[in-house]
Amino acid sequence: xxxxxxxxxxxxxxxxxxxxxxxxxxxxxxxxxxxxxxxxxxxxxxxxxxxxxxxxxxxxxxxxxxxxxxxxxxxxxxxxxxxxxxxxxxxxxxxxxxxxxxxxxxxxxxxxxxxxxxxxxxxxxxxx
Numbered sequence: 001x002x003x004x005x006x007x008x009x010x011x012x013x014x015x016x017x018x019x020x021x022x023x024x025x026x027x028x029x030x031x032x033x034x035x036x037x038x039x040x041x042x043x044x045x046x047x048x049x050x051x052x053x054x055x056x057x058x059x060x061x062x063x064x065x066x067x068x069x070x071x072x073x074x075x076x077x078x079x080x081x082x083x084x085x086x087x088x089x090x091x092x093x094x095x096x097x098x099x100x101x102x103x104x105x106x107x108x109x110x111x112x113x114x115x116x117x118x119x120x121x122x123x124x125x126x127x128x
Contacts, residue, residue: 007037008045016052018118020099028095031088032057032114039063039112047111058113065107072103 018025036046036059044060072093096103102117 005037005040006043007040008043009048010045011048013048013050014052016050016055018099018101020101020118024095024099028092028099028101028116031092032116035059035088035114036112053117053119055116055118056113057116058108058111061107061110061112066105066112068105071105 033048036057039062040046040059041062047056047058049056072089093103095101096116100118104115104117106113106115
């Protein structure tokens with residue numbers, strides 16, 4: 001996904017298991033990874049951290065913090081001239097809710113940070 005872009009990627013992975021619909025989780029992750037790439041700066045960076053019950057994806061920001069009141073709304077765009085449709089995070093939020101996952105956004109040190117929290121022992125649904 002980042003081949004050919006001038007973006008450095010730092011990945012820290014630990015073993016983690018999530019019981020959920022794999023196709024939906026693929027869509028959620030693809031949306032988050034795509035956003036981290038698309039809304040990055042030239043010579044920027046992406047950091048991915050995976051722990052047993054937690055994952056974070058952060059990227060250097062082109063603009064300031066996103067509007068947290070609108071962030072997961074359909075068609076929300078920080079840049080009104082963006083060619084994107086503004087559906088990715090709204091879809092991701094719906095996938096997270098039906099999968100027993102909590103998704104959170106923060107803006108720190110000029111970086112967008114999306115955190116995904118999951119606890120398998122608390123999941124009561126297997127959506128497969």
